[in-house]
Amino acid sequence: xxxxxxxxxxxxxxxxxxxAPDRCIEVRNPYTRELVGTVPKATLEExxxxxxxxxxxxxxxxxxxxxxxxxxxxxxVRTRSAEIAALITAESGLxxxxxxxxxxxxxxxxMFGANECLKDDGQTFSCDITPHGRKRRVxxxxxxxxxVITAITPFNHPMNQVAHKVVPAVATNNRMVLKPSEKVxxxxxxxxxxxxxxxxxxxxLSVITGDPHEIADELLTHPAVDLITFTGGVAIGxxxxxxxxxxxxxxxxGGNDPIIVMDDADLDEASTxxxxxxxxxxxxxxxxxxxxxxxxxxAERFTELVVxxxxxxxxxxxxxxxTEMGTVIDEAAARLFEARVDxxxxxxxxxxxxxxxxxxxxxxxxxxxVDPAMTVVREETFGPVSPIIRFGSxxxxxxxxxxxxxxxxxxxxxNRLDVIRRxxxxxxxxxxxxxxxxxxxxxxxxxxxxxxxxxxxxxxxQEAMKSFTNLKTYSLPW
Ligand code: NAD
Numbered sequence: 001x002x003x004x005x006x007x008x009x010x011x012x013x014x015x016x017x018x019x020a021p022d023r024c025i026e027v028r029n030p031y032t033r034e035l036v037g038t039v040p041k042a043t044l045e046e047x048x049x050x051x052x053x054x055x056x057x058x059x060x061x062x063x064x065x066x067x068x069x070x071x072x073x074x075x076x077v078r079t080r081s082a083e084i085a086a087l088i089t090a091e092s093g094l095x096x097x098x099x100x101x102x103x104x105x106x107x108x109x110x111m112f113g114a115n116e117c118l119k120d121d122g123q124t125f126s127c128d129i130t131p132h133g134r135k136r137r138v139x140x141x142x143x144x145x146x147x148v149i150t151a152i153t154p155f156n157h158p159m160n161q162v163a164h165k166v167v168p169a170v171a172t173n174n175r176m177v178l179k180p181s182e183k184v185x186x187x188x189x190x191x192x193x194x195x196x197x198x199x200x201x202x203x204x205l206s207v208i209t210g211d212p213h214e215i216a217d218e219l220l221t222h223p224a225v226d227l228i229t230f231t232g233g234v235a236i237g238x239x240x241x242x243x244x245x246x247x248x249x250x251x252x253x254g255g256n257d258p259i260i261v262m263d264d265a266d267l268d269e270a271s272t273x274x275x276x277x278x279x280x281x282x283x284x285x286x287x288x289x290x291x292x293x294x295x296x297x298x299a300e301r302f303t304e305l306v307v308x309x310x311x312x313x314x315x316x317x318x319x320x321x322x323t324e325m326g327t328v329i330d331e332a333a334a335r336l337f338e339a340r341v342d343x344x345x346x347x348x349x350x351x352x353x354x355x356x357x358x359x360x361x362x363x364x365x366x367x368x369x370v371d372p373a374m375t376v377v378r379e380e381t382f383g384p385v386s387p388i389i390r391f392g393s394x395x396x397x398x399x400x401x402x403x404x405x406x407x408x409x410x411x412x413x414x415n416r417l418d419v420i421r422r423x424x425x426x427x428x429x430x431x432x433x434x435x436x437x438x439x440x441x442x443x444x445x446x447x448x449x450x451x452x453x454x455x456x457x458x459x460x461x462q463e464a465m466k467s468f469t470n471l472k473t474y475s476l477p478w
Contacts, residue, residue: 001090004037006185008046008209009192011053012202016040025182025209030093030327030360031318037091039185039209047177047218050206054148054175055224057203065199066171067114072198074110077103084190086319088158091184093327093360095318098281105443106163106191112444112461113167127475136477142469144173147226149468150219151178152240154232155329156284156382158184159191161231164443166195166205168464177206179219181232183329185209220244227468231286231459234380234405234452241455250457250467252448254380255286255408257438258401260423261302262394262414263295269435270413271305274386277411277437279313279364282328283384286453287409287431287439291370291377292388293397299390303352303368306386310353310364315384327360328383334362337383340376341365344387347374354384372400380406394422402428408449409438430454 007014016023017040024038061069077084084106085099094102125138151165162180169176180188185207192207208215220228220243230240231252241249259277261270277289294302318326328334338357344367345351354365362383370377370387377387391397401410409431412423424432430449433440441447446458457467 001036001086003035004186006037006039006189006209008040008042009189009196009202009205009207010046010050011057011206012196015046016042025185025211027091027184027186029090030330033359037186039182039189042208042210042215044215044218047208047215048222050177050208051148051222051224053203054177054206057175057201059144059173059175059201059204061173061201063117063120066117066173069195069199070110070114070117070167070170073195073200074107074114076194076198077107077110080194081107084159084187087190088184088187089318089326091186092155092158092329093318094282095323095326096321097324098326102157102160105157105160109160109163109167109443109461112442113171116444116461116465117171136475138473138475140471140473142172142466143472144469145226146470148224149174149176150222150225150228151176152216152219152228152230152232153178153180153188155181155183156281156286158187162188162191164231164459164461164464165229166191168461168468170195170200170204171461172465172468174468175204177208177219179208179210179212179215182209182211217243229464229467237454248467249455250459250464251454252286252459253453254382254406255288255438255449255453256290256377256380256404256406257287257409257411257429258291258293259289259411259413259438260397260401261292261294261298262412262416262419263297264416265298265413267298267302267305271302271309273411273413273435273437274306275309275313275364277439278386279310279315279325279384280439282325284328284382285439287437288382289386289411289438290381291401292386293391293400294388295397296390296392299388303366303388306388307352307366310366310386313364315364316361325364325384328362329360331360333383334360337362337365337381337385340379340381341367341385344370344374344376347371349374349376349387372403378404394419398423398426402426405452406449407451408453409433411436411438430456430458
């Protein structure tokens with residue numbers, strides 16, 4: 001793959017591909033360190049131009065036309081999935097297996113967007129239903145926002161995070177200015193091109209790349225911005241909340257999800273879910289398994305199985321077809337996990353597998369006898385680490401599970417309905433998946449967390465479409 005020297009997409013127009021090196025961001029393959037491409041650092045003037053064009057445009061696309069654009073883009077993503085996967089792998093270090101899976105998810109997001117925008121969820125209320133009622137009806141209709149949507153995305157799913165912002169915006173006839181992660185901007189640009197080629201009016205989407213220190217505040221406070229949708233870490237999410245002022249803000253932030261293994265669990269199934277949840281996407285999912293909570297009566301056997309399956313998890317060259325897990329995003333991230341695991345070992349945790357690092361490659365790692373107070377589990381460790389914590393009762397499991405600042409998702413391995421009911425009622429999270437990984441979802445279904453994981457507004461195509469619209473009511477005398 002020769003390096004791609006990319007441009008901004010300001011209303012589809014390619015601007016800035018020939019910028020001087022100090023006004024470009026280099027994207028390097030985290031495994032080989034080879035140059036994958038460059039993107040321009042947008043200037044404030046270019047950001048303002050993108051908002052001006054977007055604000056001036058009012059989309060008149062019918063539901064049918066929007067659906068067609070999204071369906072055409074879904075077909076293109078399916079046809080070009082090998083090319084998309086290769087690009088995601090090159091810029092992120094995710095294994096080809098993970099990247100191919102991601103391309104499939106992107107096509108699903110487009111397909112769900114195409115279907116959802118054919119539906120009108122308007123309601124009708126008869127008003128003669130109380131003693132002082134009148135013979136009228138109140139109707140509702142959804143409208144796109146008056147202003148522009150700013151979308152800011154993280155590195156961990158380079159194209160799917162972008163799709164989850166852009167597709168609901170297109171489906172609701174909105175205009176969006178997107179700033180993808182500067183670590184993985186190339187997949188976002190390819191996604192925008194696929195939509196333009198599928199017939200999207202270019203004024204509906206601009207993609208701005210650049211240094212957040214220079215342009216982020218403009219993306220948050222430009223007067224044309226009506227809504228900010230952000231997926232990323234807690235620190236920046238809270239900064240955005242403080243900066244946004246009188247604007248709608250949708251925040252999808254970090255997670256610290258447990259898998260909770262009860263004494264009646266099928267341990268083979270539970271250990272498979274635990275390792276898949278920990279290591280897929282190199283452990284870099286907001287809903288990755290970040291803590292393994294296991295009942296003390298089955299802890300020994302469960303731990304053995306997790307260690308065996310961890311040792312069998314093939315990691316290494318991301319572009320090798322046989323590799324399950326590639327690198328994490330960069331060497332700095334891998335060093336952070338290494339330091340946290342070192343600290344836990346120094347505080348009494350037992351290392352059972354992994355904990356080897358070469359550059360950005362960090363081996364799938366199992367730690368036993370972890371205390372909930374250790375940094376490796378108190379903070380979000382966004383990499384392939386499986387810290388095992390033992391518990392003796394449902395009460396204790398719930399207390400430990402709820403004992404971090406996060407509240408995104410969770411996984412529960414048991415068949416006892418009374419126990420399931422208690423966890424569903426008492427876990428402070430957005431999702432409980434019984435006998436599935438915490439990350440299990442459809443791209444359509446409501447998704448999102450509470451506490452430091454988010455303000456409770458959901459994503460998923462259907463909910464994102466609701467948050468990107470204004471609901472108008474009108475009443476008629478008939
Ligand atoms: P990050 O918070 O470091 O960066 C996210 C984005 O914010 C990037 O595009 C970055 O350029 C931008 N940014 C940086 N400074 C900014 C500023 N001052 N104002 C506005 N934007 C700014 O996150 P990351 O490291 O790319 O991603 C990992 C994090 O994302 C993890 O915490 C993970 O759990 C979280 N995440 C959450 C979800 C979810 O749906 N809840 C999904 C995926 C990832």
